[in-house]
Amino acid sequence: MTTKGDTESTGQDNGHGGRSRIERYEPAAIEPKWQQRWADLRLYDTDLDDRSKPRYYLLTMYPYPSGSLHIGHWYIITPTDAIARYRRMHGDNVFLPIGFDAFGLPAENAAIKNNINPRDWTMANIETMRGQLRSMGATFAWDAEVVTCDPDYYRWNQWLFLRFLEKGLAYRSVSAVDWCPNDGTLAREQVEGTDRRCWRCGAQVEKRELPQWYLGITNYADDLLDFGGIDWPDPVRIMQTNWIGRSSGAEIVFETAPSPHHAGGEELRVFTTRPDTLFGATFMVLAPEHPLVAALTAPERKAEVDAYVAQSAAKTEIDRLSTDRDKTGVPIGADAINPVNGARIPIFIADYVLGTYGTGAIMAVPAHDERDFAFAQKFGLPIVRVVMPRGADPDAPLTEAFVEKAADFAPAGPPEHHGLLGGILDEVDLLTRGRTATEQIVMVNSGEFTGRPAAEAWHQIVSSLEEQGKGRQAVTYRLRDWLISRQRYWGTPIPVIHCEQCGAVPVPERDLPVLLPETVDYQGSGDNPLARDEAFLNVPCPQCGAAARRETDTMDTFIDSSWYWFRYLSPHKSDGPVDIDKVRDWTPVDQYTGGAEHAVMHLLYSRFFTKAMQDLGLVHEAEPFRRLFNQGQILGADGERMSKSRGNVQDPDELVARYGADAVRLFLMFMGPWDQGGPWSPTGIGGVGKFLNRIWAITLDPHGREPGDPSGGVLPEGETEEVARHRMHAAAHRTLRDVTADYEDFRWNTMVAKLMELSNLLSRYRGTPAAGRREWDEAVELLLLMLAPAAPHITEELWARRLEARGEAWESIHVQRWPELDERALAEATREVPIQVNGKLRDKVTVPSDTSERKLEKIVLEREKVVAAMGGRKPARIIHAGGGRLVNIVLED
C-alpha cells in the first residue's frame, strides 16, 4: 500500500524509484475533496416529490450516538451506501436518510459520572459521528436527518401515545420491575447474570410492584404472525414467531371441592394445549401469585403456603425459570374436581407455574408432561397414562413422561411455536407424518374416549366441555404487552397528569410537547430525577384545575425507533407526526439493513406500530419494511464482541488515515459474505490497496511498466493483439454480467473479486501494444463504473481525469448510467470441455463453440487419455451436461 512512506518520504520520492511517470495514489488528497464537492452540489439530497423516476427507499438502522463510530458501523453502512449508489445508476430516485437514536441510558450515566448534561453529551457525540459518517463518503440525505431527543421528534411520540390511549392501546397497570437498593429501578439490560445483580453497584436486584404504562401489542399478535408480502430472512421470521408463541388449546374450568373449612364451588381456570389428556390430570398447580391462593388455603396449611409465596416473590423470574432447578411447591389443603370424571385432585402451589402465562394455573398430567412428571415423582402423586401408541401396554409403568403428541391436531391458524413452522417443512411430508401419528396415538384410561385416536378425542373433549359450560377452545400467547415505562430522565416524558379527583388524565394535545426540563438534579440518589423536580411535577389538572402531578416515567427508547422512518419523509412537519401523502408514495421501505440483534424487539415493535398507525388512519401500510437484510457482526480480533472495556475496538478513523476510505470500504466488502461478519483482522487490507493502486496505474498510465517486470511490454505467449483485444472486450462484459448479479444480491465479496480479476487482466496488458486500444478503454471505463458504488472517491477522481484528458466537461461518475451489457461480447469462439469417465475427470478438450453433441462424442472418444481410462470397455451412455459444459462417459459394467 501507499501509506507506509507517507510520513518518511514526504512525497518527494514517489515510491517507484523515481521512474514512474504518474503521481501515486494518495487517498488523503482526493477523498475530502470529493466529499466536499458532492456536498456542495447536493448530489444526494432526494426530491421526494420527483415522480419521474422509480422511488427506492433505502433505510439502515440509525446509530446510537455513543461517541464515535466503530468498524461495525462501517460494516453496515458501506454496502448500504453502495446499494444506494448502484440504484441511482439505474435511474432510481433513492432516499437514504440517516439520524440518531439519541435517547437512552448511556447519556444519563455519562451525565452522572462526568456531571454534564445528557443533551450536551449526546449532541457533542452526534457532531463527532456526523463527521465520521461523512468521511466514509456515504451518500446520506442529511436534510432529512432525525434526532430523537429533539422535542420536535419526541413530541410526536407523545402525540402517538395519546392516540393509543384513546384507542385503548395504551393503559396503566401494576407490575413488578427490577429495583436496585442503591441505584433505583433498572432497565432489563442493566441486570447482569443469572444471580441478577446491578451492573453498577453489584447489589442484588429485587422486584417492586409499580404502576406502569403498557402498549397493547398483544392485540396484534395474530397479525404479527402473518409475514405475507414481506421478504424477510427466515431466521427473523422464526424468531418472531417463537417470541409471539401462539399456542392453541383449551381453557378448562375446574371447581374446588367442598372441604371442612370451605364450601367449594370456586372456579379455577386452566389453559392446556392437551385437553385430550384431561383424564390424566391427577393434581392441579397454581402459580404462587394466583389470586385465589389465599382464599383456598386451608387454615392448617396457611403458614407453609404463606412462607412459600413470600419465598417465591423474593425470587427473580430468572431463578424461577431456571430449568435445572428442582421442582418445589406446597399443597394448599384444598381439592379440585376434574370436570370430566369427577375425580378429586389436590391443589398445589409451585413456582414452576407462572402467574403471567395462560391463566396462572395448570391441570397437571404427570404421565404426559415432563415437568408435571418430575413434580409428581417428588411428591409421590399418582401418574395415570391416558394416551399411548396404539397396541402398547396401558399398565406398563412409565419411567418418564410420554409427551409425543398426535401431530398437530389443534385448529388451523397462524403459525405456532411448537413444531410446524409455516412453510418451512415440506407440506406433503407433514401431512403424511401427521396422519400416521394421529392414528397411532390412542386414548386409554379415559372413559368413553378410550380407544379413540387422541387427535379426535382432543376435539370431542373440548366440545363436550363446551356443552356443559366447563371449557372452550382458547389461544394463548407468550407475547406480553409492551411495558414502556422507564424510571429515567433521558427519554420521552409520558404525557399524563395524575389528579386525585380525575385519575390519570392525558395531557391535552395543545400542551404538547411535555418538555424534558433542561436542568435537573441527575446526581441524586438513583431514582428518576424527574420525580424530584418540583417545577416539572406540579401542574394543574387539565380537567378540574386542581393541583396535580405529572407522570414522571419516560418511554422506552424503542418507541423512538418504532416509527422513525416515517418521520424521515417529513422531519419538520409541525402539524402531525407523518405526512400521509409522502408515506403513501414512499413506504413501505424498499430495503432495510441492520443487525440481527434487533430481530425481535425493534423489528417486532416497528411492525406493531405500523399496524396500529394504520388502524389510526395515519398510514396506509400494514408492514414497515418490504425487504430486510441482516448483516453479520464484526467481532474483535479475539472473537468477542467489540467493547471499550475489552479493549478490542477497531478505530475506523485510524484505518481511513492509513489506507483511505475507499480501501476500508472495499476491504469490509471483500472480507466475506455480508450476512456473516466475523472477527476483525486488518491482515489483507493491503490486498485491496494493491488493487486500487493497480486501477490507478492502468487508468492513468496504460503504457507504463513497473520496474523489473520481466514480461513488460510483451503480449502473453502466442497471443496476437487481435486476440488480446477480444479477450479484454469479452472479459469486461462477462465481469459486467456477473458483477451486476452480485450487486443485486449483495454479494460484495465476489463482486470485488471479479473486479480484481478484470484489473489483473488489464494489468497484464499494460505496456503492451494492446493497451490503450478501444477495447482497453472500454474495459477501463466499465471497471470504473462498476467500482464506483463501492469505492466512490478513486473512481470519481479517475473519471474526472479521463474526461479532462479528453477535453470533455466534468460530470460525476455517480450520475452515470450503469453500463449496458453486450451479450454478443460474451460469445466465445471456442470452449473447453472437461471429460469425465465414470464421473472422474480424465481429460479436457477445446472445441469450436458450435460443435454438435455427436461430433463432440466422436472427438472425445478418440482422445488418448480417454481411451486409456476406458480400459477397453464400451460406453453404456454419454452424458452431456447442460449446454456442453462437461461430458461424462458412463462405461458398461
Place this chain on the structure above:
RNA sequence: GCGACCGUGGCGGAAUGGCAGACGCGCCUGGCUUAGGACCAGGUGGGGAAACCCGUGGGGGUUCGAGUCCCUCCGGUCGCACCA
C-alpha cells in the same frame, strides 16, 4: 432441553447437482532496487521423481455425477429456555 444457522488449504473465503479451492492474505522463487515491511513476474490443498493417487467434519444414501440433495453421528455459533 427446544429452535435456527454453519463445518471447504496455513488464514478470510469461491463454486445454478457438472473441472473443488475463484479472489485476496500469508508463504516460496526470481526480477527491480544503495535499501525495502515498496513494486513486478511466476509458484503455492496433501502424497509422489513421475504416471497417478487422495482430498470439502465422520458414516450411510439418492444420482451418470454430491462441497452442494436426503438420513445419521460429531463439532461450533446464535436465539429461546419450566410458556402448560
